Amino acid sequence: MIEFLRRIFGQRGSSATAKERLRLVLMTDHLELSPDMIETMKRDLVDVISRHVEVDRERIDVTFERQESTLAMLANIPILSVGRPSANGNGKHEGRAPSPDGSARTSKPKRVAAQTGPGAEGQAPPKRKRRRRKKSPPAPATAPAAG
């Protein structure tokens, strides 16, 4: 009976699930990230982070995860020590100070999530790969009322 009422009053059956699953799987399909590209991204990402902290290059893990309406790239990058000593002589983006205790290495996995989602591609002409996968949510109202 509940099932019956649910069917009548707006709640749809498995087709809604099908649509949502399709949206997400197509989003992944459209990314068309080759393993090579993922490897390059991983290296670039680590290079940037390494300017600030020392990371464990061997234990980096990059995965893609579907979230509600977007696809997230999850990078698990273990940090060996905060405040990486200036190894390449580029002091511009150096950490504030060397680690107070250089020998004690902290291994804190740090999660970096990069969202790739709707809106990022904008409303391009009707060309493939730039199609909007999902209606962009309306821009959040930002202007607060005068208080």
Add this chain to the structure above:
Amino acid sequence: MSGRRIVVTSGKGGVGKTTTTANLGATLAKRGRRVVLIDADIGLRNLDLVLGLEKRIVFDLVEVAEGRCQLRQALIKDKRFESLAILPAAQTREKDAITPEQFAAIVEEASAHADYVLIDSPAGIEAGFRNAVAGAAEAIVVTTPEVSSIRDADRVVGKIAAGGKPIRLIVNRLRPEMVSSGEMLSVEDVCDVLAIELLGIVPEDEDVIDTTNRGEPIALREAGRLSAIYDKIARRLEGELVPFTTFDRQGLFNRLMGALKAG
């Protein structure tokens, strides 16, 4: 002026490419257009069988490509429609027995004396599919309202669109009562996900099995509803603005009826 070259493809097998090609071709011929249907599914030929022309094959696509015969010798004229002919695929050869260039040349030649050349593409996205697409200037993608079929359709849409060819969609084997009860993706859903122009909606109908059993195109069966549906698709293909039959309205009444039927 040479005719339009249109590939009918889907990615996934079994969604109705051959049936669509056969019936759309027959419908166009019935409307007086000169139509050539080419079966590009080398090794798995079926277009001849669906149209009931399997006993009349003398030469095939590969023999034309290899220069063993002329295209006009290999074309089988359908006696039921004055202006319909098919070029059968080879049954005992491999998909790579013909190159995209050879295929494109044959399609080009066929289009010189036709208004429409419809190419029945094999399933998949490999050599056979590439051949079929190489010869075409436009594409019709056929999908059923199922996730696997839609995903594969999306894949071929991506591949064809990369070549800049216009693509239109036929949603095949729709079951309106399941759409009403929310158990099947609606045509709107499918179009929303695939984001390509809709050319036609074909409901699931027992007549398809019956007509293919007999090797008769649906266009011959005037009384059936599918004949009218293919006629609409043919007219849209010719540029006419034909409203779509609404099989799947989601009104409260329909939902109620759907729920009653399903529940």
